[in-house]
Amino acid sequence: MKKFQSPKGTRDVLPAEQKYWRQVEQVLDSLARIFGYERLDLPVFESTALFQRGVGTGTDIVEKEMYTFTDKGGDSMTLRPEFTAGVIRAYLENGMASRPKPVKLWSYGPIFRYERPQAGRYRQFTQFNIEAIGEMDPALDFEIMSAAWQLFSDLKFRNLCFQINSIGCPACRPGYMEQLKAHFRSHEKDLCGDCRNRLEKNPLRLLDCKKETCKPLADRAPRAADFLCKECADHFETLKRYLDSMAMPYTVNPRLVRGLDYYTKTVFEVWAEGIGAQNAVCGGGRYDGLAEILGGPPTPGIGFAAGIERLVMTLMHQQIPVPETGRPDVYVACQDPKAMPEAVRLATLLRQAGTPAVLGFGGRSLKAQLREADNRGARFTAIIGEEELGKQAVQVRDMTKAVQEQLSWTDLITRFRRPRD
RNA sequence: GUGGGUAUAGCUCAGCUGGUUAGAGCGCCAGGUUGUGGCCCUGGAGGCCACGGGUUCGAUCCCCGUUACUCACCCCA
Numbered sequence: 311m312k313k314f315q316s317p318k319g320t321r322d323v324l325p326a327e328q329k330y331w332r333q334v335e336q337v338l339d340s341l342a343r344i345f346g347y348e349r350l351d352l353p354v355f356e357s358t359a360l361f362q363r364g365v366g367t368g369t370d371i372v373e374k375e376m377y378t379f380t381d382k383g384g385d386s387m388t389l390r391p392e393f394t395a396g397v398i399r400a401y402l403e404n405g406m407a408s409r410p411k412p413v414k415l416w417s418y419g420p421i422f423r424y425e426r427p428q429a430g431r432y433r434q435f436t437q438f439n440i441e442a443i444g445e446m447d448p449a450l451d452f453e454i455m456s457a458a459w460q461l462f463s464d465l466k467f468r469n470l471c472f473q474i475n476s477i478g479c480p481a482c483r484p485g486y487m488e489q490l491k492a493h494f495r496s497h498e499k500d501l502c503g504d505c506r507n508r509l510e511k512n513p514l515r516l517l518d519c520k521k522e523t524c525k526p527l528a529d530r531a532p533r534a535a536d537f538l539c540k541e542c543a544d545h546f547e548t549l550k551r552y553l554d555s556m557a558m559p560y561t562v563n564p565r566l567v568r569g570l571d572y573y574t575k576t577v578f579e580v581w582a583e584g585i586g587a588q589n590a591v592c593g594g595g596r597y598d599g600l601a602e603i604l605g606g607p608p609t610p611g612i613g614f615a616a617g618i619e620r621l622v623m624t625l626m627h628q629q630i631p632v633p634e635t636g637r638p639d640v641y642v643a644c645q646d647p648k649a650m651p652e653a654v655r656l657a658t659l660l661r662q663a664g665t666p667a668v669l670g671f672g673g674r675s676l677k678a679q680l681r682e683a684d685n686r687g688a689r690f691t692a693i694i695g696e697e698e699l700g701k702q703a704v705q706v707r708d709m710t711k712a713v714q715e716q717l718s719w720t721d722l723i724t725r726f727r728r729p730r731d
Numbered sequence: 732g733u734g735g736g737u738a739u740a741g742c743u744c745a746g747c748u749g750g751u752u753a754g755a756g757c758g759c760c761a762g763g764u765u766g767u768g769g770c771c772c773u774g775g776a777g778g779c780c781a782c783g784g785g786u787u788c789g790a791u792c793c794c795c796g797u798u799a800c801u802c803a804c805c806c807c808a
Contacts, residue, residue, distance in 0.1 A: 315799075315800090318799090318800090369806095370805080370806050370807080371806090371807085374732085374806095375806085375807090392808090421808075423806095423807080423808090425805090425806075425807080426732085426733095426803095426804095426805090427800095427801085428801080428802060428803065428804095429801085429802065429803090430808080431806090431807075431808080432808095435808065436808090437808060438808095515806090568807090570807095579807095579808095586802080586803090587802085587803065587804090588806095588807070588808075590807065590808060591808070592808075593807075593808065615808060616808065617807090617808025618808085619808080620808060621808090643767090645766055645767085646766090674760095674761095675761085675762095675767095676766065676767055676768095677761095677762090677767065677768075678760085678761080678768095679767090679768085680767050680768035680769095681767095681768050681769085682768085683768065684768040684769060685768085685769095688768095691767085691768080693766085693767075695766050695767090696766065697766085705766090705767090707767075707768085709768070709769090712767095712768085712769090714767085
């Protein structure tokens with residue numbers, strides 16, 4: 311029979327990797343608390359139309375990357391390829407517009423995109439997502455970016471690169487797009503095939519092309535920042551002043567465009583090095599038109615998403631120390647198998663007192679049990695030997711100091727008791 | 732969707748231009764006498780050498796195909 315494997319583009323997060331996940335999750339949880347964001351959990355699948363409308367039919371995500379299926383009732387459903395559309399759907403559906411603005415929400419969970427896997431790219435991956443809805447103030451753009459900043463500094467990341475840009479709004483973008491198209495159309499014969507397709511459909515993407523033939527043209531292309539309307543230009547300037555005043559280093563990248571249709575004004579990404587070609591660990595921006603696209607009242611918003619797998623990869627690549635997890639306080643061993651009933655009772659009592667305790671199974675030699683205690687990282691081993699048998703007593707061995715003493719069960723339990731909350 | 736690379740033990744990999752019982756390190760298990768881990772020593776378990784075909788007296792090795800994994804393009808987290 312053919313051996314089963316995890317589906318292409320999915321992975322198992324084995325116990326050895328869990329400490330890194332735990333570290334990231336703890337930092338995220340406290341970050342959300344520090345910045346005043348509340349948790350919102352969403353369904354993993356939504357109506358396909360939500361993503362078609364919200365993300366945009368011209369995007370790669372909607373065109374070729376969605377896990378879409380028809381359920382038994384005949385409705386088309388899609389595993390979420392991003393969080394934002396679902397967050398806005400929930401915001402509108404649950405009348406959150408009546409709450410104090412901005413409404414600040416965060417979410418965490420699996421995201422699905424059907425792509426060819428490579429280093430740092432999976433078909434099922436995990437995102438942390440943060441959104442602030444209902445406020446135009448550039449100070450909120452700053453707050454969101456500053457949350458990203460603090461996330462990475464709390465994780466102790468080094469060598470990060472913040473990229474920002476402004477891509478305008480419905481008032482100024484059409485004018486810019488015309489200029490952009492005109493520029494590329496005059497050189498159409500020099501463009502690669504992909505770019506010729508993009509020309510009418512999504513001209514912004516041409517700026518992003520990495521082909522040697524298109525790059526020089528992209529470099530000479532008109533820049534979005536030069537065509538912003540007064541409102542967008544002021545917004546961008548104010549944001550940059552906030553960033554400067556707090557000494558947060560960033561690069562204005564006129565070629566940063568981002569792949570989703572709904573972005574307006576501010577867009578940004580954070581790049582890490584050393585984790586492969588997929589180096590964006592965080593990406594986001596403002597989406598002032600999205601709520602309307604989804605049938606709600608005009609509602610501005612801004613947010614970002616971070617890919618947890620890439621954060622974990624960076625943590626490991628930069629060899630950042632994280633707390634060890636899963637070490638037992640006490641390993642209960644017995645010298646003779648006939649002491650096993652006592653060992654079982656002692657382990658149970660320890661656990662009832664909240665002490666992480668593991669038991670040596672299988673009637674193996676004491677030597678083997680101590681070896682196991684060592685391998686599992688146990689801090690102490692409680693040994694029931696010939697002398698202790700039937701006396702409610704144990705030899706307690708300190709595994710780092712290699713010294714031991716006889717203790718009664720009650721003393722042992724008292725010493726290792728852990729209050730639980 | 733388009734390219735390149737790689738498939739040998741649980742993991743990381745050797746295996747010379749094809750030659751008979753397929754190796755190492757790590758890990759796992761058990762021992763090194765009288766109740767005790769880490770270091771050291773000894774032993775053991777564990778491989779249809781990815782799968783299918785071809786060339787050959789003979790293929791883990793050469794050729795073709797399939798599949799999987801992987802890196803990159805595209806795009807993104």
